[in-house]
Amino acid sequence: MENQEELHEEERIKIVRTTSAFDCGGRCPLRFHVEDGKITRIETDDYEIKEEQLRACLRCRALRQYIYNPNRLKYPLKRDGPKGSGKFKRISWDEALTEVADKLKEVKEKYGNSSIFLATGGGYQAAFHDGMLSMMRLFTQFGGYSTHYGNISSEGAVYATQSMYKSPFVGNSREDLLNSKLIIMWGWDPARMISGTDTIFNLIKAKEKGIKIISIDPRYTDSAVILADQWIPIIPGTDVAMMTAMAYIIIKENLYDQSFLDKYTVGFDKFKAYVMGDEDGTPKTPEWAEKITSVPAQVITDLAKEYGKTKPAALMDCQGPARSAVGELYNRAAITLTAMTGNIGVHGGSAAGGLMGIPYGHMFFRAGIPPPERNPVEVGLKSVRGSLDLNLRFQARCHTNKIFDAILKGKDGGYPFDVKFAYFVNNNFLNQVGNVNKSVKAMKKLDYMVIADLWLTPTARYADIILPVSSIAERSDLTRPWPSGPYFTIANKAIEPLGECKSDIRIAEELADKLGVDEFVKYPDEDKALKFMLKMTADTRKEIKNYRKFKEDGIHRIKFEEPYVAFKKEIEDPDNNPLGTPSGKIEICSQRIADLNNPENPAIPKYMERWEGRYDPLSKKYPLQMLSPHPKSRIHSEMYLVEWLKEVDPHIAWINPIDADSRGIKDGDEILVFNDRGKLTIKAWLTERIIPGAISIFEGAWYDPDENGIDRGGCVNTLTKDAFSPGGASALKSCLVEMKKFEGGA
Ligand SMILES: Nc1nc2c(c(=O)[nH]1)N[C@H]1C(S)=C(S)[C@@H](COP(=O)(O)OP(=O)(O)OC[C@H]3O[C@@H](n4cnc5c(=O)[nH]c(N)nc54)[C@H](O)[C@@H]3O)O[C@H]1N2
Ligand SMILES: Nc1nc2c(c(=O)[nH]1)N[C@H]1C(S)=C(S)[C@@H](COP(=O)(O)OP(=O)(O)OC[C@H]3O[C@@H](n4cnc5c(=O)[nH]c(N)nc54)[C@H](O)[C@@H]3O)O[C@H]1N2
Numbered sequence: 001m002e003n004q005e006e007l008h009e010e011e012r013i014k015i016v017r018t019t020s021a022f023d024c025g026g027r028c029p030l031r032f033h034v035e036d037g038k039i040t041r042i043e044t045d046d047y048e049i050k051e052e053q054l055r056a057c058l059r060c061r062a063l064r065q066y067i068y069n070p071n072r073l074k075y076p077l078k079r080d081g082p083k084g085s086g087k088f089k090r091i092s093w094d095e096a097l098t099e100v101a102d103k104l105k106e107v108k109e110k111y112g113n114s115s116i117f118l119a120t121g122g123g124y125q126a127a128f129h130d131g132m133l134s135m136m137r138l139f140t141q142f143g144g145y146s147t148h149y150g151n152i153s154s155e156g157a158v159y160a161t162q163s164m165y166k167s168p169f170v171g172n173s174r175e176d177l178l179n180s181k182l183i184i185m186w187g188w189d190p191a192r193m194i195s196g197t198d199t200i201f202n203l204i205k206a207k208e209k210g211i212k213i214i215s216i217d218p219r220y221t222d223s224a225v226i227l228a229d230q231w232i233p234i235i236p237g238t239d240v241a242m243m244t245a246m247a248y249i250i251i252k253e254n255l256y257d258q259s260f261l262d263k264y265t266v267g268f269d270k271f272k273a274y275v276m277g278d279e280d281g282t283p284k285t286p287e288w289a290e291k292i293t294s295v296p297a298q299v300i301t302d303l304a305k306e307y308g309k310t311k312p313a314a315l316m317d318c319q320g321p322a323r324s325a326v327g328e329l330y331n332r333a334a335i336t337l338t339a340m341t342g343n344i345g346v347h348g349g350s351a352a353g354g355l356m357g358i359p360y361g362h363m364f365f366r367a368g369i370p371p372p373e374r375n376p377v378e379v380g381l382k383s384v385r386g387s388l389d390l391n392l393r394f395q396a397r398c399h400t401n402k403i404f405d406a407i408l409k410g411k412d413g414g415y416p417f418d419v420k421f422a423y424f425v426n427n428n429f430l431n432q433v434g435n436v437n438k439s440v441k442a443m444k445k446l447d448y449m450v451i452a453d454l455w456l457t458p459t460a461r462y463a464d465i466i467l468p469v470s471s472i473a474e475r476s477d478l479t480r481p482w483p484s485g486p487y488f489t490i491a492n493k494a495i496e497p498l499g500e501c502k503s504d505i506r507i508a509e510e511l512a513d514k515l516g517v518d519e520f521v522k523y524p525d526e527d528k529a530l531k532f533m534l535k536m537t538a539d540t541r542k543e544i545k546n547y548r549k550f551k552e553d554g555i556h557r558i559k560f561e562e563p564y565v566a567f568k569k570e571i572e573d574p575d576n577n578p579l580g581t582p583s584g585k586i587e588i589c590s591q592r593i594a595d596l597n598n599p600e601n602p603a604i605p606k607y608m609e610r611w612e613g614r615y616d617p618l619s620k621k622y623p624l625q626m627l628s629p630h631p632k633s634r635i636h637s638e639m640y641l642v643e644w645l646k647e648v649d650p651h652i653a654w655i656n657p658i659d660a661d662s663r664g665i666k667d668g669d670e671i672l673v674f675n676d677r678g679k680l681t682i683k684a685w686l687t688e689r690i691i692p693g694a695i696s697i698f699e700g701a702w703y704d705p706d707e708n709g710i711d712r713g714g715c716v717n718t719l720t721k722d723a724f725s726p727g728g729a730s731a732l733k734s735c736l737v738e739m740k741k742f743e744g745g746a
């Protein structure tokens with residue numbers, strides 16, 4: 001009797017194999033238990049080869065509180081109060097889309113297509129229902145639109161890899177870390193920010209194998225706690241000083257690989273002249289670097305020797321330190337060290353460059369159907385990505401960290417457009433780019449704004465129309481992990497859309513009808529669309545022959561004969577595989593950058609101060625450097641409302657007891673953190689896990705100003721600057737602040 005009941009129970013529960021498509025870049029096989037049309041339980045990968053299981057982290061395991069959160073938007077909304085008030089009224093889809101279409105037609109007629117602005121982001125990363133691709137296609141066919149350039153995550157790394165390798169694919173398979181003899185996590189914390197689902201597992205295996213792991217970070221990160229033999233705390237923004245001092249020792253001790261440099265690189269002599277002091281009279285000795293970085297000269301010397309002698313070694317730089325005023329220099333210096341030591345293109349090494357991607361299925365990832373054509377507003381202008389010259393990029397677009405400045409100032413402020421209509425999709429940029437209080441001013445001034453999202457985010461509060469979007473559980477789609485792999489995953493629709501939610505592609509299709517854009521091709525059948533997309537790129541065409549099996553398994557794993565290593569063929573056979581750079585080699589000195597003739601943007605990587613670092617005169621007034629790492633409990637601002645995650649990882653500021661004591665701050669105190677751009681409150685966590693002189697607040701908490709304009713939500717971008725480095729890095733990590741105990745009031 002009991003057995004029969006169990007059987008019955010099993011039949012009632014449907015297991016849907018699916019995946020995530022969040023901006024952590026990981027893709028985790030998930031098993032949704034669906035009972036009577038409702039997800040009741042979530043489990044992760046059960047692959048029979050346990051060693052290769054891709055196990056989900058806390059966020060995907062908490063997905064039920066995301067999908068079924070009572071705060072999910074379920075109906076289209078129209079603003080019914082002042083901008084930012086959060087007052088909206090429910091309207092029908094027909095009313096909402098008719099209004100949006102009418103507004104678009106009006107703006108096009110009165111001001112031209114360049115006044116239509118599309119703001120995209122990383123909110124949803126799959127191929128078919130992607131809002132960025134849907135809206136790019138629709139607005140292109142509607143006559144064009146203005147938009148932004150500069151990857152908010154990684155433009156520093158993009159600039160470094162474009163100028164030195166002309167390729168962003170600088171990553172190795174994660175399992176290749178096991179071939180290494182020394183791993184340096186330089187501003188990399190994959191235990192928290194994932195960097196691919198298989199990353200931390202391979203690092204743990206590396207540790208178990210006895211491979212030495214070193215962490216260089218202003219914080220004693222979770223990864224350092226689990227993995228590192230040594231933690232080297234460093235003053236934020238000074239990495240290039242330490243890297244050049246390591247180069248100094250490597251040169252002095254003759255530990256560099258001259259034959260590698262001769263064969264594969266250009267410009268090392270110029271870098272060497274800078275390092276040894278021949279160029280500017282200052283030899284970049286460890287003692288010189290100690291004064292800048294606070295890392296003892298002996299520690300720098302020892303690490304330099306160890307890195308120079310240990311082959312192969314993997315120097316893993318990342319994007320975080322590069323999201324700063326000195327961004328690209330950090331990645332350029334890291335690449336230079338890997339070239340000096342001949343660690344590029346070999347197993348167990350690393351090409352550095354911060355991007356870490358392997359080039360599998362990239363064409364398919366976010367390919368869209370059909371791929372967007374050329375945006376008419378940009379026809380005749382130089383390609384935005386094709387040039388290292390930021391002035392050319394400016395011809396058509398504004399920088400991502402300047403979106404709100406562009407909305408605020410328009411052509412009068414030197415931008416190429418005046419925004420009259422803005423469509424926000426896949427982002428919460430009011431919260432996520434620099435200087436929220438300025439962004440609020442721009443939003444208040446903006447004539448008309450539409451947003452598609454699952455939540456009434458701080459950005460959505462300023463919209464005229466909000467379109468409610470379905471979650472990944474409510475549709476089927478194709479995905480791939482962005483930093484590692486190699487595998488493809490498929491999202492399988494598990495439940496019906498909540499309320500009246502729709503996906504972005506369906507919104508775009510209906511809007512196309514209302515706009516009379518007849519050429520907007522539609523794919524009403526999800527399965528047919530996905531099958532078609534799989535045929536669109538060589539990698540998926542080759543790999544996935546059986547769509548039904550892929551759908552049932554939820555994942556297609558790719559077996560390489562050996563771990564993928566970036567630039568292996570370029571190094572093994574350079575004559576037949578030159579790099580795409582003008583010299584065909586790795587450009588330690590870049591003539592293209594030299595030609596820009598900007599002393600702020602040197603042809604070789606150099607230590608530079610730029611602004612809002614430890615030595616900026618502004619540090620007299622605002623002596624603390626603000627770190628804003630990515631949160632463990634969220635993906636940026638996404639999942640902010642999930643209570644389980646708030647409980648696991650409360651929003652607190654990391655403060656060194658030295659800085660707290662001198663200000664009379666105790667553990668658990670509510671503090672006010674401030675600078676000229678804004679003020680926020682947050683609870684203090686006193687910990688020696690952060691270097692003195694720095695404070696760390698995880699990005700992504702929702703901006704929530706009180707009547708005095710103090711952000712009680714603790715959104716770190718209330719304090720950051722809307723600026724970018726000469727290489728285009730969003731300089732969110734270059735931010736000086738002061739703090740005090742919060743006593744209430746203004
Ligand atoms: N201070 C500081 N700020 C930072 C950073 C930092 O290091 N420090 N990091 C930066 C980085 S690297 C990034 S990538 C940015 C991220 O900036 P954003 O992309 O703005 O960040 P998210 O919070 O992920 O916002 C994504 C939004 O998309 C929504 N969304 C999810 N799925 C869908 C969908 O299918 N359709 C639609 N229409 N919407 C969807 C989510 O609900 C969410 O509101 O933040 C940057 N901001
Ligand atoms: N859980 C989770 N995972 C994520 C994301 C998320 O929001 N949540 N976001 C994803 C996205 S879009 C991206 S772009 C990546 C981001 O990955 P990253 O940009 O690399 O992540 P961050 O947390 O900004 O920074 C990484 C580390 O750099 C350290 N750091 C900061 N400044 C300096 C410095 O000057 N020198 C040195 N040496 N270290 C420094 C920080 O303390 C932190 O530990 O993560 C992805 N993964």
Ligand SMILES: [Mo]
Nearest residue numbers: 122152153154
């Ligand atoms: Mo990012």
